[in-house]
Amino acid sequence: MTVLAFIGLGIMGGPMAANLVKAGYDVIGYDTNHSALASLQNLGGRSAGSIAQAVTDADVVITMLPDSPDVQAVALGEEGIYANARAGTLHIDCSSIRPDIAQQLARRATDLGLRAVDAPVSGGEVGAIEALLSIMVGGQPDDVSEAQQILQHVGSTIVHVGPHGAGQTVKAANQLIVAGTIQLVAEAIVFLEAYGVDTTAAVKVLAGGLAGNAILDRKVTSMLQRDFTPGFRIDLHHKDMGILTSAARDAGVIIPLGSHVAQLIASLRASGHGQLDHTALLLLVERLSGRDLQSAKV
Numbered sequence: 001m002t003v004l005a006f007i008g009l010g011i012m013g014g015p016m017a018a019n020l021v022k023a024g025y026d027v028i029g030y031d032t033n034h035s036a037l038a039s040l041q042n043l044g045g046r047s048a049g050s051i052a053q054a055v056t057d058a059d060v061v062i063t064m065l066p067d068s069p070d071v072q073a074v075a076l077g078e079e080g081i082y083a084n085a086r087a088g089t090l091h092i093d094c095s096s097i098r099p100d101i102a103q104q105l106a107r108r109a110t111d112l113g114l115r116a117v118d119a120p121v122s123g124g125e126v127g128a129i130e131a132l133l134s135i136m137v138g139g140q141p142d143d144v145s146e147a148q149q150i151l152q153h154v155g156s157t158i159v160h161v162g163p164h165g166a167g168q169t170v171k172a173a174n175q176l177i178v179a180g181t182i183q184l185v186a187e188a189i190v191f192l193e194a195y196g197v198d199t200t201a202a203v204k205v206l207a208g209g210l211a212g213n214a215i216l217d218r219k220v221t222s223m224l225q226r227d228f229t230p231g232f233r234i235d236l237h238h239k240d241m242g243i244l245t246s247a248a249r250d251a252g253v254i255i256p257l258g259s260h261v262a263q264l265i266a267s268l269r270a271s272g273h274g275q276l277d278h279t280a281l282l283l284l285v286e287r288l289s290g291r292d293l294q295s296a297k298v
């Protein structure tokens, strides 16, 4: 039986690891949050007391951590994955991190006789629970094929998009589109409400035309209810907009709307809303329009 170490059992990693247990893998989890480990154990996984313990006997190590420094620490630290994994182990990093850091990790893995692919995901918590994630994979073709055998149990669209780091570049583009779309849907909601339009009816017809999009399909009900329970936290989308704007700048690509939405997300975070779902951009549109009297439920 393939032994999988899974490090980072949060909103996304928890259900992903659970689906891998269901698929029949021997999953050894590690997280600094003990309750996340207990949940995995209840579902039939094993829990490790350290990264070293999780990865020593693993064939494949999956990481699902918040940000680039977290992945670097967990992979490259003295007690980390690369210092303790067996030769040939495949590291699949599903976290959303900087493309240049993904490339750096892959080089280091190769130097140490290990293998790495970047495999960030899209589809949110529901996608993780239902194993319907869209996964963009960067790396060597053989390693990507091996990763796909595992990732098919957590996602439904898995595409090899190029060499190391390419998965993260595609993920940055994904986050640009998601942030911009949420902002436009939020502006449409505040506009419709200002005119007293039945928003449920409006959303139904909008979703069927050229304005249709995944935010209208999956997120609008909670937005209309002002329920900003995460989901995907503003803090994490702020991190992703930083990755995007920096990578676009490095490439000399101008993203006026992306930069604008990045500032709006940064503003929400600066005003203490970093823990809300990213659909809380709606709060900011209300505030800018002087219509921010409704309170957010979390």
Ligand code: NAD
Residues within 6 Å of the ligand: 007, 008, 009, 010, 011, 012, 013, 030, 031, 032, 033, 036, 064, 065, 066, 067, 070, 073, 074, 094, 095, 096, 097, 121, 122, 123, 124, 125, 231, 232, 233, 236, 240
């Ligand atoms: P999360 O904060 O819910 O989970 C991260 C987990 O990592 C936590 O359980 C935390 O305790 C653990 N962790 C942090 N540092 C650790 C360490 N040093 N050792 C072991 N465990 C550690 O975050 P999330 O929402 O699951 O997101 C994870 C990644 O997936 C991020 O890069 C995010 O951008 C990306 N992502 C999230 C979503 C979403 O909807 N939440 C969707 C797509 C991609």
